[in-house]
Structures are given as structure tokens and as C-alpha cells.
Amino acid sequence: MSVGEQRIGPMHGAGGEVMGRLLADHVLPKFALRSAGAVDLDALDDGATLALPEGEMVVTTDAHVVKPLFFPGGDIGRLAACGMVNDLAVMGARPVACTLAMVIEEGFSIRDLDRLLTSCAQVLEETGTALVAGDTKVMGRGELDGVVLSTTGIGVARRVIRDSGVRPGDELLVTGPIGDHGMALVAARDDFHLQSDLLSDVAPLWSLLAEVLEETHVTAMKDPTRGGLAAALNEMARKSGVGLEIDGPSIPLRPQVTALADLLGLDPLQSACEGRAVLAVRQEDVEKALALLHGHPSGREAAVIGRATEHKPGRVVLCTEVGGRRLLDMPLGDPLPRIC
């Protein structure tokens, strides 16, 4: 900790002149898109207004906490933006606008705040999402761990995609390797004394999914965040009332993810992704969907991992490399390292 480094104090969240200067110097200029209607962010009014394009409006909200705040491949700012954009994207919605609430611990480095806001702003700009409203609060030292970011996203869908729309016969695809984010975080935690070159997959999904949604018949989508692929597939199976048959060896996994999971006794299929989607598409469209995904820089490793059946509705059956079949369960909670 360097002496004289600018830090967040109680006044930065008090709504007065000091907070105004923090917003003017460190927050607002980072966000290129600040307007999606007549009343925009610069107005610093009590709210913003939106002039939305034609379609169904989709809203999503998330509170983001992550440890460490800066991790290999991203930080909490990028995570907060991607989490919001991706929840909209898997609903079939193009992101239009969002809000950002920051709860910051007293003493937090303003340079670190700059870094994570820059990451957040990059994703919003890249996806064409305007930041239209926000809030800043400061809590006392030790009352929270660094910073909590909360984002609410608003998007517009021409056709809303649910996680409950899978039909027997549909094929299931993932847009890339599974479990990178969760395992990268585990590897980055001091208490495990591990080193790895694994990066979080945290990335916005909209541009990857937009064309697939346009060109093929996608029946259901979900982003496998907490609980990983196992939770996403189980939710899709239960809500859709179909059985899912997953071909284990075809699930793309990076060797680092497999190795870390083996070492710590974790299941890579329960490890979170922050830049992947699971798609169910009609059988006749699967080749086209795969080709479209492969043609996008963040979909090169997309793969077909299984199909929906009428057998065992609500359940996910994993077919193993030696021809065994077992149920892939809904994770109970956060995975913990195990000895057995």
C-alpha cells in the first residue's frame, strides 16, 4: 500500500461535492455511451429515460462479488458488465442500456477503481450498451470486502428465448470450453499456492449469438455461470420437461481445467463460465449453428455436446468415454476442494 495513494473515503458516497468530483473525474468520462433516451446519464437526474426499439423488453439484475477482484483474464468490472449483457443475450435480447451501482469499502484504492471501471466501460462500449444511471455508496473499512458492483440491464428481443424451450430431438451446443472462469479463480486464490496460465473466459456473448439467433431455430439458451454446465443443463431439462443425453467426451475442456479439477477434487462441469452459452437448436439447424459459431472469434471451439430426448424427463444423463451412463446431478452448492 503506497502512502499518498488516492483512496475512497466516506465523503465519496455522501452525495456532496466530493462525490460529484469522483463521478466527474473517475466515472463518467470512462463510459462512451451515456444516453438511450431523452434524459441521459449526464443529466444526473433522479432517473433516466429510455426510447426503446421495437420488441419485447428484457430486464435482468445482478449483484457481483468476486474474490480476487482482479483475476487472470478479467476483473469485477468486466464481470459485472458481461454478467448483465450475457443474461440479456441468452434471453435473445440485444443489450440497450444498463445501470451500475457501486458499493465501495472505505480505503479502496481509486486507481483500482479506475481499472475496474475501465474494464466495465470497454465491454459496454463493445456491446453498444449505454450506461444511463448509477449509484455510489461507501461502507466502512471491514464492512465489506473491497467493492460490490450491481448491474441492471435492459435489452430488446425480437424473439424471446427461454431456458424452458428445449424439445425432444433438439441438439445441444456449447459455445466454447467449459469451466475456465471458476478454475481460473481457484488457481488465483492465494490459499491454494497454485500457478496456472489459465484465464477466465469472461466475455460478452451478444455478438456471438446474434447471428445464430437470426439464422437458425434456437429453442432454448442459458449461460452456465454459477453451478457450471451441470446446473445449466439440469435447469434446462427440468423446466423443459425433457431428458438431456450428454456425450461426455465431446464437452470441450481445457487441459488446465481438467488438471486443476483433478488436483483439487472439483468437478469441471460444476465450474462457472462467464463467457459461454448452452444452446438448444432444432436438429436440422445444428450444422448451420455450429458453422456460424465457429466463424466468430469467440466461438471457434464451440461443440455439439448432446441432444434432448423423451427418455428420463427432467434428468441429464452423461455418457462416459467408456460407454457408461450416469446421471449428471444438480450441484448442491459451491463446490469445495475434496480429499475423496
Added chain:
Amino acid sequence: MLPDKVTVLEGPGCPVCVTSTVELDQAVRLATQGVAVCTFGDMMRVPGTELTLDQARSQGAPVHTVLSAADAVELARRSPGQEVVFFAVGFETTAPGTAAVLVDDPPDNFSVLCSHKLIPPAVEYLLDMPGTELDGLLAPGHVSTVIGAKAYVDLVRRHQVPVVVGGFEPLDVLYALVLLVRQMADGEAKVENAYPRAVAWEGNGQAQELMRRAFHVCDASWRGIGEIPASGLSLRTELSQWDAAMKYEIQGEQGQEVAPGCRCADVLVARAVPADCPLFGVGCTPLSPVGPCMVGAEGACAVWYRHGERPVV
């Protein structure tokens, strides 16, 4: 995927699942008294009489997840004013790690609540139970890296049952089963090693030596099974200053290791299937387990419960 004639049953449970509730309660009590209790991640959600360690932590008790005993020693060195207890669970696989820190002069504010258990005596105990009819044993790979394939020789001689040490990848397991079935077909009973890339006949001499220097063998309580003679490890007298049982004057209190009705021991030796147990799905569920077979996600009872029946997929 196995032929109908071959049925594979799971053995005495995972090391965490068979940890005695009495010892788990002791760890929870130490933590609620303000002693920092360190243990492996999978121990956190195993139910004690009143609380899991995870729940104790939520109530403010200093409970830490560690990957090894060395991490607990490290915590003790970093916080000299804080008493730190390593709740040592596991079979011969994790015991050498505990032994290594004990013989390396750990700090005074560190101690070990020792609940390590031994595999061969437990297997022998199950084989001795009246009515046990096992045709062969698939011996555990990780434990065997330490104790060696030779550790099963006496057992084979006494019980005339084939033993094959197996690994954990699907092909390892299948290969071990092939060797077992071959022995049965040939009417043989010997120890074979189907996991030679990790397991040596003699095992890991250095690890065995560490265990000898740190522990002596004692009787131990197994959840759902009860007391098994000479199946546990406790700290040697010369290391008693690091023995949490001594340090905190923990009494060898009598707890109830086998709840009335629990048939885990029968399930383990194929005398019952989970659905035969009067507690199955009624008094015993994955969220509120009684015996070891329901505690771990891979336990026979937990698997049956999730499938709602005999697991057929």
C-alpha cells in the same frame, strides 16, 4: 455396462463420510469456543449431532478450509496468539501429510485432532461380519500408493478372496475388474496390482516411516459401522503436546455411531440395498443424512435417493 453377473458395491465409504460424529462434534465444539479449526473442504458439510463445521462458521466460529496439514501450520505461524487445530481426517492417503508436520516441530499454538483411519483393518472387519459374501475386492488406489499392494497379502491369506488394486480412471477400474473376474474364474485368490503407474508393491516407504514416527494404531469409531479394532491412528506419546485431545482435555465420550435402524454396514457388504433400510428417504436424506452411505454424493444411499430407485440410466 457391466455384464449381469458382475455387481460392484462400494466399500467402507469415503474417509470423510466415515468420520465419527463424536469427533466431528468435538471439532465443532472447539471452533465454537474460538479455536481456529482447519480441515479439508469435504468435511465442511458433514452433519454432526447439531451442526456442520460450515454452519458453525456461519455462526462466527473460526473454521478454515485447507488443502493440507501444512496450510494449518502456516496459519498457526502467521497468528501466534491464536490456537489452531487441524482436524485430521482421511485414510493412509492423508495421514502422512499430518505426520510430516507433526515430526517437524510445529508451533506451540498448533495441535491435531486426529481422526485418521486405516483401510485394511476395516476391510477385514467387514469380511468377518457374518453373512458377508464378497467374491473379490477392488482395493483403493490412493491408499495403496502409501501402503503398497503387499498390505493386502495377509487379508487374502486369511479370507481366500481375490484382491486387485485399481486406479480411478474408467479404464483403470475396468481393467481391475477384468483381473478380479479372471482370478474368480480360475479359482485363485491373490493380490494383483492393476495400477502400477502409481502403486508399488512395497508402497511409499518414506510415507510409511513418517506415519510410524508420528502415530500409533488405536481402535476407532466409524460412522454407521461402529468401533473397529486397530483401525485408527492417534498421536504418539512423545508428540502429545500437539495432541488436541490432550491439550483441550477432550474426553473419549461415548456417542452413538450407529443410529437405530441405520443399515449402512449391511449395504457396504451387500447384505442389503439402500431401499431395505427403514431410514432410507424417511429419516435419512442427502440434506439430513444419518449413515455414511448418504453423506457423500457418491454414497450408495445418496445415489439411490437421487435416482429414486436402483440406479439404471
